[in-house]
Amino acid sequence: MMKAVAVTPGTPNSVHLTEIPEPSLDQIPHGRGVLVKTLKVGVDATDREINEALYGKAPEGDDFLVIGHESFGIVEAVGENVHRVKPGDYVTATVRRPGGSIYDLIGTNDMTSEEEYYERGINLRHGFMTEKFVDDEEYIVRVPEGLKHLHVLQEPMSCAAKAVQQAFEAQQRMKIWRPEVAYVFGAGQIGLLTTLILKLRGLKVYTLARGKAPNLKAEIVAGMEAEYVSTRETPLESLVKKTGKPDLIVDATGSSTLAFQAMQHVGHNGVVVWTSITGGNNSIEIPSDSVNLHWVLGNKLLLGSVNANRTHFESGIRDLALGDMMFPGVLKKILTNPVQGMENYQEMMRLLVEDKDALKVYVDIA
CATH class of the missing domain: 3.90.180.10 (Medium-chain alcohol dehydrogenases, catalytic domain)
Known part of the structure; x- marks a missing residue:
């Protein structure tokens, strides 16, 4: 036994x-x-x-x-x-x-x-x-033996890899899709690893969380050469005015309120990916007519992404290896x-x- x-x-x-x-x-x-x-x-x-x-x-x-x-x-x-x-x-x-x-x-x-x-x-x-x-x-x-110091990050990394890959695969409908700006909602493990993947793809990434910097999450985001945004200091609407509407938003907050808010801020031909699950009974009001109008006229896409298969594990491990070389010592801080x-x-x-x-x-x- x-x-x-x-x-x-x-x-x-x-x-x-x-x-x-x-x-x-x-x-x-x-x-x-x-x-x-x-x-x-x-x-x-x-x-x-x-x-x-x-x-x-x-x-x-x-x-x-x-x-x-x-x-x-x-x-x-x-x-x-x-x-x-x-x-x-x-x-x-x-x-x-x-x-x-x-x-x-x-x-x-x-x-x-x-x-x-x-x-x-x-x-x-x-x-x-x-x-x-x-x-x-x-x-x-x-x-790889060289990644054993990142041990249990392999599974959450696979989920982040799938979320990003699904967005790019779905956007083959656009024939040419070259996103430049991405928002990541949430700076937990999935949010941070999604930030890494998007940075490795060359995007300008803003990772949003409630806590004010300096803090560990902000330190990790900066270490990946992304920008940490405290929503207590910079409301989402103010960030959009600064950067323009993002091409991609990945929600990893566990908050259905924020997940639906993402739909109001993504740009034309953009994608919102929901990765977190909310098991409660919360209800919110949304400007449904406005969302409906802008999503149809803007050819926008919403997709859900759960779990991962072998291919996502393998690609996630490759990105972990590259990220660990690009940003030495940063990823281990998540553990x-x-x-x-x-x-x-x-x-x-x-x-x-x-x-x-x-x-x-x-x-x-x-």
């Missing part, structure tokens, strides 16, 4: 330490199994909301769900038909697992058309906050709050709930 951190879905504040059987390669058919020793697991608002029983289901046959979807580990053993990784490699793992739709069958599990979805550590599949895990080679992504060992799961959750300065919380498993 081995230790794991789990919740009881449907029961608020049920996070606990438990024991589950150790995995083995023979759980994966056709010799495609990869056995991974877990080194670190990142946690975020998703884990907090699962513990609050806002969503999340246990796998069939279990009454608990092992949490943790941001994995980093080292390969211990592989099946006879595994070719992408070998023992000793550092790896991460994708989160979505396939259902039965055509999109699942072609490897784009993150774009499933089915209402029921499968995500390790989130819904109907156990997560990675345990001593070891096993998975099919298809879902294991190698991490703010290590927690030593799964036994300290209560401290992990306390940081997620109470510490507003905890930019990235992660657990040192081994």
Whole structure:
């Protein structure tokens, strides 16, 4: 048996330490199994909301769900038909697992058309906050040894990579789309990593957050050669007057109010990407006639982006490597709050709930 951190879905504040059987390669058919020793697991608002029983289901046959979807580990053993990784490699793992739709069958599990979805550590599949895990080679992504200091950033980076890629792919409708100005709403991990990707694409990036500079988020944004904007000092309307309407806005705030505000400020032929999920019951008033008018006349686009597949993990890792070379020492500053060992799961959750300065919380498993 081995230790794991789990919740009881449907029961608020049920996070606990438990024991589950150790995995083995023979759980994966056709010799495609990869056995991974877990080194670190990142946690975020998703884990907090699962513990609050806002969503999340246990796998069939279990009454608990092992949490943790941001994995980093080292390969211990592989099946006879595994070719992408070998023992000793550092790896991460994708989160979505396939259902039965055509999109699942072609490897784009993150774009499933089915209402029921499968995500390790989130819904109907156990997560990675345990001593070891096993998975099919298809879902294991190698991490260069030179990036091991950025460990649990691989999964959130994949989500940021997908959000930006989706915008550019959708804008192929324009034949030529060369965005110059981008706003990123939110300076959490997704917002900061999105800032990085957009800077690497050559855009002028403004990253918006509430806190006044100087602060750590502003320091990281400046380190990426982007501009940090405190909305307490510079209202959104004032920023738009200064820069002109942006070509792209990526919302990563977790606020539906701000997500809808983005629709009122993006420029002609522009794109708004929503990456965050709001699980509450808030309602706001919006100038719907004006939004409708300007969106139709301006050929504007709104898209939602959730999770990521293998290609986004791989491109995100490439951008992390380039970003770490372009802006040395900056990305590691995102990793703010290590927690030593799964036994300290209560401290992990306390940081997620109470510490507003905890930019990235992660657990040192081994």
